[in-house]
Amino acid sequence: MRVLFISNLYPPYFLGGYELACSEVVHELIDRGHEVLVLTSFSHVPAPLESEYINRCLELRCFHPLGTDAKFIEYNRFEASCSNLQNTYEVSKAIRRFNPDVVYCWNLYGIGGLAIVDLLTMVGVPWILHLMDNIPGLLLNQTAPKIHAIFSRENYDIFRDARIIAMSAHLLSEVYDTTGITFRRGVEIIPGWVASRGLLVRSTYQCEGRTRFAMAGTIEAHKGVDLILQAAAHLLRQGLVNFDIDFYGSGSIDHYRSMAIGLDLCNHVRFLGERKKSELLKQYQNYDVFLFPVWEREPFGIAPIEAAACGCVPIITSACGVAEQLVGEVHCLKTERTVEALAETMRAVVCRQVDLPRLRQAVVALVRSDLTIDRCLDRIEKVLEGERRNWDQSVLNDIKFPLLIHTKHYFARFLASKVEAINTE
């Protein structure tokens, strides 16, 4: 198959699991003999020369490491969610030249995603949207309905009729809650995965009576960093000192380091910065427990299953996406998202009231069977094959097609500027 990938970000610059998962699927499909082209945005992160199948021609209007000048916020919001003319053009050009069997869309926020899916629909090329976040909500809720109706059609039909892969039912609930969208063609739920081949598994726990916790992800409140620090402080107040917590990732590290100092956690907490995924996977076997008190809207949570694959038992928020896959007290420990609840769960672990080896055995078995990249790729490949059909390029060859794209973009911009003017008044 010839598969055209579209993703706002693609490693080496990445924010989280979404774009990493995209790159893993790209590599796996290439390994399976498929022909691939990736359209994505510029990456400033130093890296070896990239393969030719990666084309960084898309403009990104968000997720800039240094933020955005306030005067461009409205403009960028429109271009990020609704329409970026250059990106729409680049996608149309790529479709014409690459002539894909299927277009595989990942995170489209930041690159004018609505206009891109509108383009794919107009052209008639089969396309699939892989949801690892609430992309319909992000794209639709940034602009007024009368503006995005130009692209999204009546009642968001452009998404309702799309072929969807989603990583959790929890995520689909969020899409529904924020947009009212249900997907008419059904949804393939394919969870996050782990490339678990060759990973070592932790065998002994709480060596020398000390519990080693790890957390990996963006060092921000929504990932539960505040909760972890405050829960750790609870443990100290109860006289429990035989634990360490290591944080991996970038974000508001200075803020949380100060917070840790204020909570007298200096001897228990370390912020170790960002690590390559391969490095992290090697590190997890050194920890007893993976802390994941993430916000409830977390679509899935790949980090805890990666940790689990190495025998690092997860403590997760009861209502987040990954909780669909892991059974509490069988594969993991589940907790409500409060300091007290998390502290109590951590206390039980530190006090050796939890049988970590038993949990490890179950979760490793689960992750290394159902949640492997091979298993998930089989299912992805099947969905791609299912969508594949004959289509022709007649729309792309219509000499007025670029004008239609242009008119839609500028008409939407025209409406957006009117809305802005009304809001300013």
Added chain:
Amino acid sequence: MLSLAQALNATQSSTSLPFNFEQTIFSLGLKAKLFVQGGIPTRVLPNNNPLGNPMDGTSELLWRELLDYDLIHVHQCLTVFGAFCSILAKTLRKPLILTDLGGGNNPVMLRGKGLELADGILSISNFAYTFVAPHFTGLCEVIIGPVDTDFFHIGTTTNRGRRIAICVSRILPHKGIDRIIKALPPTLKLRVVGHVYDQAYYKVLKQVSIGRDVEFIHDADDKKLLALYQSSDLFLQGSSIRDCNGNIAPKTELMGLTTLEALACGLPVIVSDGGSLPELIQDPGYGRVFSTHDELMSHLDDFICGVWPKYTPIEEARAYVINQYGYSTVGARLGRFYSSIYTLCNN
């Protein structure tokens, strides 16, 4: 728009056209409605943008509704609504015809070349065509009218004098009613028929009417309007691109329909050179055009003195309108234009 649709409907039974047309008019309003007027089903869809200018309305329901049609003719194509409908039509890959009726000036459709999305443009006069010509390179047809010549007809009393003139127009500065009143001879009575859209201008008109025989009629329905045409001796229209306040109204009189109605009622007409008005007057026997106050004075003198017209050209004027702008002529031309665009897009 309704008249065009009716003209096409009326023509289908009597003229052989390549296709049979079923038409629906879509419009926007506060609530959904369906009714039939003049034999044409009219669907009113709820406006997604009810605040502000009604021309700025949109409705996402059009995505579904337009799917059922083979050809889409968007009137008021330079408004937000017009641009929205044009975009939807072409996204759905429908043959698209556009018409500017004078509303809006959407930059996306003009400088942005959105007009070029159309497969054809129908202009309501040669003058109207000059506004779209710089922005469109495809097929264009100029169709003036139609006039409902069954309704607008010569009255039973044909013994007309030279005493009463009529001006039928919205009361707005660019309509140049002040020009007419200022040139009015003492022996000629003027009826100004139309709603007031500009109170300040109306006040000016009242002021210049002092000492002249001018009657303002604001409540004329179609029946009363017909009676007023039929009981008048001369039709006057003074529209101007530059109004009495010095303001420019470039699209004044894209199509001077009231002039054609008057002719259909057998009236001689004197009209300004504003907008499309001169192109409606093809025979000096029943129509004259003026540019300046002096020219208008001179034409009115000729009328009062019986120099012009030499005789009352009732039948000629009416025959001209029926032949050129009547329902069957316009309907047939419209049907042929629709057919040619449809054929072009489907080959």
